[in-house]
Amino acid sequence: MSSSKHFETDAIRLQTERSPHREHAVPIYMTSSFMFDSAEHARDMFQGKGEGPIYSRYNNPNVDEFLGKLTRLEHVEDGIATASGMAAMFSSMASFLESGDHVVASRAVFGSTHQILTQILPKWGITSTYVDPADNEAWERSITPNTKMFFLETPSNPGLALVDLAHVGRIAEAHNILMNVDNCFATPYIQTPADYGAHIITHSATKFMDGQGRVLGGAILGSAEHIEKVRFFTRHTGPTMSPFNGWVLSKSLETLAVRLERHAENALALASQLEHHPKILQVRYPFLDSHPQHDLAKKQMRLGGGIVTIEVDGGLEAGMRFLNGLQMISLSSNLGDTRSIATHPTSTTHSKLTEDERQAVGITPGLVRLSVGLETREDIIADVLTALDKL
Numbered sequence: 001m002s003s004s005k006h007f008e009t010d011a012i013r014l015q016t017e018r019s020p021h022r023e024h025a026v027p028i029y030m031t032s033s034f035m036f037d038s039a040e041h042a043r044d045m046f047q048g049k050g051e052g053p054i055y056s057r058y059n060n061p062n063v064d065e066f067l068g069k070l071t072r073l074e075h076v077e078d079g080i081a082t083a084s085g086m087a088a089m090f091s092s093m094a095s096f097l098e099s100g101d102h103v104v105a106s107r108a109v110f111g112s113t114h115q116i117l118t119q120i121l122p123k124w125g126i127t128s129t130y131v132d133p134a135d136n137e138a139w140e141r142s143i144t145p146n147t148k149m150f151f152l153e154t155p156s157n158p159g160l161a162l163v164d165l166a167h168v169g170r171i172a173e174a175h176n177i178l179m180n181v182d183n184c185f186a187t188p189y190i191q192t193p194a195d196y197g198a199h200i201i202t203h204s205a206t207k208f209m210d211g212q213g214r215v216l217g218g219a220i221l222g223s224a225e226h227i228e229k230v231r232f233f234t235r236h237t238g239p240t241m242s243p244f245n246g247w248v249l250s251k252s253l254e255t256l257a258v259r260l261e262r263h264a265e266n267a268l269a270l271a272s273q274l275e276h277h278p279k280i281l282q283v284r285y286p287f288l289d290s291h292p293q294h295d296l297a298k299k300q301m302r303l304g305g306g307i308v309t310i311e312v313d314g315g316l317e318a319g320m321r322f323l324n325g326l327q328m329i330s331l332s333s334n335l336g337d338t339r340s341i342a343t344h345p346t347s348t349t350h351s352k353l354t355e356d357e358r359q360a361v362g363i364t365p366g367l368v369r370l371s372v373g374l375e376t377r378e379d380i381i382a383d384v385l386t387a388l389d390k391l
């Protein structure tokens with residue numbers, strides 16, 4: 001079916017393959033390679049003539065179906081799916097950056113993205129400068145003659161800092177700089193960075209996109225011209241998504257809209273309930289009036305998302321004690337699952353950062369990230385309140 005330009009219909013009905021069995025659900029093409037009819041057919045396929053898959057490192061019907069939907073939902077022409085979000089982040093940088101290039105990045109990026117920018121890319125002479133996500137002027141100020149890419153995440157993990165997509169898009173265009181946006185926390189249901197001028201949109205599909213904590217995956221999306229460069233890189237370096245994960249994620253997209261509506265309703269209810277709790281110093285959620293970038297959130301996001309961060313009174317020890325007081329909510333480092341999850345960044349996901357680095361991105365010792373799931377809202381809220389009572 002061709003695109004209807006309606007999110008839910010596209011996410012459910014765009015389908016690339018149907019076998020002679022007329023199956024309703026798409027089968028899984030669990031095969032490493034595909035056959036050629038003749039030596040000439042093989043030759044033509046390798047010359048880029050002819051339709052269809054060759055080898056699952058290049059393309060596969062399940063992965064292509066997932067990408068067909070996701071490119072439509074993100075308002076771009078083409079994409080590449082990867083085995084994990086980090087494979088997408090690294091490939092999206094390595095495909096475009098050369099020795100001597102410079103990146104301006106929001107300081108509030110995912111922990112492993114920070115390691116790529118500060119430890120891995122410098123091995124090849126690629127440097128970067130961090131800017132405060134809320135400081136619009138800093139992007140232009142940080143440009144050097146070698147600046148090739150802007151990299152940002154909005155909302156950020158875990159601090160929920162926002163970057164003004166329209167503003168950064170204008171600066172990127174004026175200076176001919178590639179704008180690369182990790183859209184993992186919002187997903188295309190909540191915001192589509194391409195509409196603000198982003199050239200590359202990157203994803204961890206592991207989070208809300210799968211939404212049920214089953215598979216790892218990632219994606220890199222953009223114009224046909226840009227993705228051609230990424231395709232060359234991924235085809236020859238191999239960080240490819242498996243057919244099974246492509247099948248799971250294509251199915252997951254079918255329910256993305258309804259899931260995010262409920263995640264966001266539950267998250268807003270929890271955040272509002274906790275806002276004036278005596279044992280909490282701060283609650284952060286983009287759609288709370290008290291979020292320092294609330295106006296920007298309302299402007300560029302359809303919903304506030306499914307993540308709420310709280311800072312419990314009492315620092316590191318209280319943060320860990322709060323986690324131990326939870327009875328239903330899982331202790332895990334994942335997020336975006338149907339099951340609510342609590343994470344204490346200082347002692348786990350961000351423990352490799354220095355105290356100063358954590359401070360710079362607002363990760364205080366008492367900060368807890370709550371990924372608000374799809375359980376009955378009253379049960380989620382009651383579990384959090386009970387754990388707070390025990391502090």
Ligand SMILES: *Cc1c(COP(=O)(O)O)cnc(C)c1O
Nearest residue numbers: 084085086110157184204206217
């Ligand atoms: C989890 C996450 C990643 C990394 O994704 P993986 O699938 O775990 O490799 C990148 N960016 C953000 C914002 C994330 O939350």
